[in-house]
Amino acid sequence: MSSPSLGSSLTRRLRDVTTRLADHPFVTRRLRLLLSLKGRVPRATFWYATLGAWAAFVVLFLLFETAFGRASTLLLYPPLLWAVFAVSGKRYHDRDKSARWLLLLLVPIIGPLWVAFELGFRRGKRGENRFGADPTGSRPGPVAIGLAA
Amino acid sequence: MRAVWLAVSLASLGVTTQGLIQEVEAPLTPIEHRRGPEQTFLTVPEWFLVHSPAELAAYLQDQRPSMFPYFGHIRQFWESYAAVYRVTKDDYPLNVGYHVMVMVIGVSTTVEYAVKAAYETVIGRVTELTRTHGMTEEDRFAARVAQDYVDFINVTPWYEYDFAGTALALWKETSLWGPDMIRKWERKYILTTEYGVKAIYGWIIERLTTMGYEPPIPLTAVLVDRLPPGAADELPDLTVLRVLPDSSVLVTVPRYDAFKHHALGLARHGARFVEIAGNRSPVLVSYLVPAGWSEDESRHTIMLRQPILTRPATQRIVISVPVDGLQAVLVEFDEPRFDLEHVYDF
Numbered sequence: 001m002s003s004p005s006l007g008s009s010l011t012r013r014l015r016d017v018t019t020r021l022a023d024h025p026f027v028t029r030r031l032r033l034l035l036s037l038k039g040r041v042p043r044a045t046f047w048y049a050t051l052g053a054w055a056a057f058v059v060l061f062l063l064f065e066t067a068f069g070r071a072s073t074l075l076l077y078p079p080l081l082w083a084v085f086a087v088s089g090k091r092y093h094d095r096d097k098s099a100r101w102l103l104l105l106l107v108p109i110i111g112p113l114w115v116a117f118e119l120g121f122r123r124g125k126r127g128e129n130r131f132g133a134d135p136t137g138s139r140p141g142p143v144a145i146g147l148a149a
Numbered sequence: 150m151r152a153v154w155l156a157v158s159l160a161s162l163g164v165t166t167q168g169l170i171q172e173v174e175a176p177l178t179p180i181e182h183r184r185g186p187e188q189t190f191l192t193v194p195e196w197f198l199v200h201s202p203a204e205l206a207a208y209l210q211d212q213r214p215s216m217f218p219y220f221g222h223i224r225q226f227w228e229s230y231a232a233v234y235r236v237t238k239d240d241y242p243l244n245v246g247y248h249v250m251v252m253v254i255g256v257s258t259t260v261e262y263a264v265k266a267a268y269e270t271v272i273g274r275v276t277e278l279t280r281t282h283g284m285t286e287e288d289r290f291a292a293r294v295a296q297d298y299v300d301f302i303n304v305t306p307w308y309e310y311d312f313a314g315t316a317l318a319l320w321k322e323t324s325l326w327g328p329d330m331i332r333k334w335e336r337k338y339i340l341t342t343e344y345g346v347k348a349i350y351g352w353i354i355e356r357l358t359t360m361g362y363e364p365p366i367p368l369t370a371v372l373v374d375r376l377p378p379g380a381a382d383e384l385p386d387l388t389v390l391r392v393l394p395d396s397s398v399l400v401t402v403p404r405y406d407a408f409k410h411h412a413l414g415l416a417r418h419g420a421r422f423v424e425i426a427g428n429r430s431p432v433l434v435s436y437l438v439p440a441g442w443s444e445d446e447s448r449h450t451i452m453l454r455q456p457i458l459t460r461p462a463t464q465r466i467v468i469s470v471p472v473d474g475l476q477a478v479l480v481e482f483d484e485p486r487f488d489l490e491h492v493y494d495f
Binding site: 077080106108112 | 270271275337341342
């Protein structure tokens with residue numbers, strides 16, 4: 001009759017591993033990047049996080065489709081959309097703008113082009129802004145310091 | 150046809166070294182009608198970008214856009230380019246301009262299809278699920294435009310298509326209200342965006358292409374061993390340029406998509422090809438054949454074989470045959486189970 005204790009021991013061990021994994025700085029940083037709406041991300045982080053989220057989506061999509069059928073892949077949509085939204089919002093923060101600017105996407109033609117250009121290619125505001133410290137660690141230029149003073 | 154004119158213009162810069170190819174006999178075709186022997190190969194990936202939209206257009210008539218294999222088509226484009234590169238790299242002069250053009254259109258198509266795949270798989274699929282009345286007006290409009298676009302690019306560079314007018318027509322020809330409003334407005338949004346972005350991109354490419362380059366001659370010169378009676382009547386766009394002392398005849402026929410109809414017409418009348426665009430070297434011809442068909446049934450060199458992803462019972466084969474053997478191939482494959490897709494007329 002050792003199964004219950006073996007079962008509970010396995011469960012405890014699994015819980016320990018997942019807790020330790022979730023607390024690992026590598027994982028917490030990435031989870032925060034993909035889930036949190038707070039803070040700023042620079043261009044490079046925006047690109048790798050967005051492409052990484054899409055790559056993970058494609059891999060999981062194929063796995064789910066093969067294993068459970070096409071309908072099951074719909075489960076992947078909310079996490080993908082949230083991750084892309086969270087990273088894009090933080091990129092707008094880096095531009096010292098609210099994530100509401102993502103509503104520009106609803107304007108046909110110009111909207112998606114402008115948002116892609118602004119998020120993917122324009123650098124963030126130098127120095128600290130209302131959304132947090134400069135993620136690239138650069139300081140504001142002399143003009144900005146003068147204005148702040 | 151995505152960038153046939155651009156390619157021809159680049160080729161005319163002198164980046165080809167056609168003279169390096171040792172022909173048994175000097176071409177009898179006038180120099181203004183000659184094209185590089187490598188171009189029959191390099192036009193394969195280029196024409197894939199006509200055949201792929203054609204497959205998409207046929208698919209959209211009654212299927213969901215979210216199910217189209219965009220990534221499969223990206224893979225097939227690069228597979229065709231890899232096959233062409235393998236065949237030409239040692240035996241043909243390096244046509245740098247054409248390779249650059251193929252790379253440019255390949256990368257731009259890869260980006261376009263990847264973005265479409267992402268959008269249609271996520272947003273498009275969700276709005277498809279909200280439909281309760283089948284295709285919306287906008288879905289049908291998109292299917293119609295897709296076919297119209299394919300018909301257009303078979304004979305004209307893609308960037309001349311009236312994308313801006315098409316975007317306006319979308320709003321004029323479809324109602325603002327009706328069944329399946331979510332899908333309806335989502336389609337209005339994405340189709341307006343697609344046509345609008347293509348209008349802007351096409352305008353830029355057209356300016357770059359026409360800047361300093363002459364448009365190519367839309368004709369292909371063909372030297373045939375004879376002009377059989379009745380052939381010229383059946384092919385009204387055929388023009389006789391010259392009759393040579395040995396009774397062979399130099400003619401011009403329309404280039405691009407129409408070339409296949411003229412080549413087939415001449416072949417059916419028994420005319421043998423001696424030169425095409427000044428070449429006696431291999432020319433490529435593609436067919437859509439049953440998926441189970443094997444090259445064991447034929448004595449010809451199959452350069453490329455691709456499944457038609459949206460029609461599993463069909464495959465594309467690209468046959469490489471010397472110009473003087475083209476007539477035999479066209480006649481041999483002239484039966485209902487084989488669909489002549491294209492003759493790559495350099």
